[in-house]
Amino acid sequence: MTSYLYKQFFRNKAYLMALLFLFLVGLMAIYTGKSFLDKNESIITKSTDYQKESIEKNVSLHQDNMGLLLYYIKFNFVNQTPRLAALNIGMRDLNPSIKGVTIRNLEEQKHNTDFYSPANAATGNFDFSFVLVFLFPLVVIVFCYNLISEDQEKGTWKLLSVQSKSLRQLIDTKFLVRFLVLNVVYFLLLAIAVVWIKIPFSLHFLAFIVSGWLYIIFWFVLCRWIISYQKSSAQNALTLVLFWLAMNFIVPMSANLLIQKLYPVKEGLRAQIEQREGYHNKWDEAKDPTMERFYKIYPQFSQYKVDENASSSYVWYYAMQHMADMESAKSARDYDNELGKRNNAALYLGYLLPNIHTQLMQSQISQTGMENHLNYGYALKKFHEAKRLFFYPLIFSEQKANAVDWSKQTVQTFIAHQKVNILQLLLPYVCVIGLLLFLSNNKYKQLC
């Protein structure tokens, strides 16, 4: 019987078209991911050369003035992009994966973005996660909306109920056929991605695959529940599309509007004003208080005294720069906290809605989400401090440029160690799938 059901499935031209369509958009999505990764990699590779050239040029120009030299030199810090990011680009198109900073105040530099077209950003990336979250469900709906109602409308339902031993088994086998066929497309696309993008096998990738797979199961189970009410085909299609519409558009979009309203991020602008005042005011104030605060933070530099009447001093200059970061620190921290709160609100919403959960979890696994953005921000701060602490004593003791081995000043990379919390990942899926199975089983009992 099963083989007959397969034949029946493949005879339907609409089904084959849907599968072909899904496969093609899947390929387009993988291509998008691949070209994103390539562009990203070429930026990072080039930046190594740029940094080397820029150091050489500046060193030759400011041989004798370490303070001025470090005013110019930018140190690049890369946020490592895992290969998996090709499947879920997440926010990586908006948040640059490489930032160049000088040892002047960080607050002014850290928000600098790459160029991007707002129109493209608003349309969103055509990545694999998009295809999975938005388009796979539609094909599931096309496959399943009339599994019961078609026979009822054609008048063959009565015939089936007389001839088959168990109607429930028959319907479930039909579901299984569709699920297996869709699995072929899902895993075929992933296999192509593995070969094309060279994604290494890892726990992360496995978690990515499983979350997508469970998401597809969720949609089949949802369809099974909806059609168990035995309404007409048109009504089933309508209900399922409404579910899809509400889950993918209405709920997340309204949630977004509310989240932006509830957690405003004014602190970001606040910090910009504070860092600017924090630094520039110091030019017009006495040098002593600035230096006292600086020595308090870094007692190891208290030997480098600054004469109150000195017309200029790099010790004083970099102390002033540092005050900008100190005085905007609170606002900057508040801003980061607000970002965290926004993300947590979305995570909680994801526990209820598998599509949001899938998108958030896959971006977390691929290190393209907010967690990674914040961690990279903290790492950038540490990187900036390490650079400062390395160069401060050299500047303060007025060394010449050749006191530094510049070949060691290469581009550095932040490697995030994103842990996968299996329970947090799987539990929401298991719960909602279990609930829907329970509900639909109740209905199917009445069916036979």
Place this chain on the structure above:
Amino acid sequence: MPLLNLRLIIRKTRQDLLKNKLNRILLAMILLFALLSIGVAFSKYSSNYESTEKYRKETRENWEKRPDKHPHRMAHYGYLVFRNAYPLQIFDGGLDNYLGNVIFLEAHKQNTANLSEAGSSGILVRFGTFSCAFILQTIVPIIILFLGFGLIAKEREDATLKLLNIQGLSGRTIIWGKVIGIWQFSLLFFLPLIPIVFIASAFSGNASCGDLLFRLTALCVSYITFYFFVCTLTVIVSARSKTATTALVTLIGYWLLMVLIVPKAVQFFAQNTYPTPSRIALETEVEEDVLKVGNSHNPDDPHFKHIKDSLLAHYNVKTMDELPVNFGGIVMKEGEKITTKIYTDHLNELDGKYNKQQRLNEISGFINPVAAIKDFSMTVSGTDNYAYQKFQQQAEQYRYQLSQHMNDLQIEHISNKKSSDEEHPAVVSKDNWKEFPDFK
């Protein structure tokens, strides 16, 4: 007689839709959702407006209360400009989420507009943000399809279509009657919102009523036309389908094409046809081009050495210290002119590429009414990329004026001799800061 029949069918279609209880609930819900989104957007807009105005004022006050300073310090102190959207943002957020909200303007350097709402949000922002325009562009069309898929197909299934035919109604009259009937009903989703949008945006107090009225009229016309398209599509598909179910499935397919598939595909091709450089690549190119013209930091650079020689000749003096104007200021003024020109050229080229990508999108509007209404609505609401580019250009112009004004002050008032003595400190009076106008 045919006209009378047409009127009859229009009336009948409209009244049937209106009388249905479910339709009324649907209508009420959509209007409620739209009102809620206008409400939330209004309060968000006002609080954003308030805080940016506060920061803008603070920036100005801080600027004016700077003490006597060397003008070049002021050029580096620079200015912060904040973006405020046009109040119709309440209606259509457009690209607003993805636009930077603050630019730091300083000498020698063009900074990007930073801290966009999307940059400050998690992944969820990729699902989009709710707005009244989204409901009208995406949700209402699918509701029209749901309401209208059976208009003719159902009559055919129930064999009432034949009855109508027998009574002397031509196919054309039936189709037009149904189209106009459902179209009139669909306007109920939209027209009641217009006065509310008008009041809300007028209340935010950032635009003149005349301008708002003009823009809202344009919006009205465009949405009314858009719904006419959607209604016609619905009825035609309904007429060509054998059963109501096929009509529904086909219509959902069309909706998906218009809302999701075509825009994504167009974007995919636009990005691959007109690839854009990264910031780091563009800045390196700019740097190389600048070095080709002359390096203002290198005292032996031929370009700047030439300026020095001609200045000495012009004032008929032998050494720099004798010059009546500040040489450093002149060098920086020339340097600013060169770098700004080169940078702006590169940036214009980039904007050109973005605009070409956008053009493809606009062209797709000829076959995809959803893309057309989206673009138009955004443009009228002042939340599209052109409005944003204008803001960036104004900011850049202001930055240039500010830098060059400070350079002029330096040229006129600062001595060439390095003086750290008490009598002639190398500063200009703080009155100069007040004289420099605010942004916009």
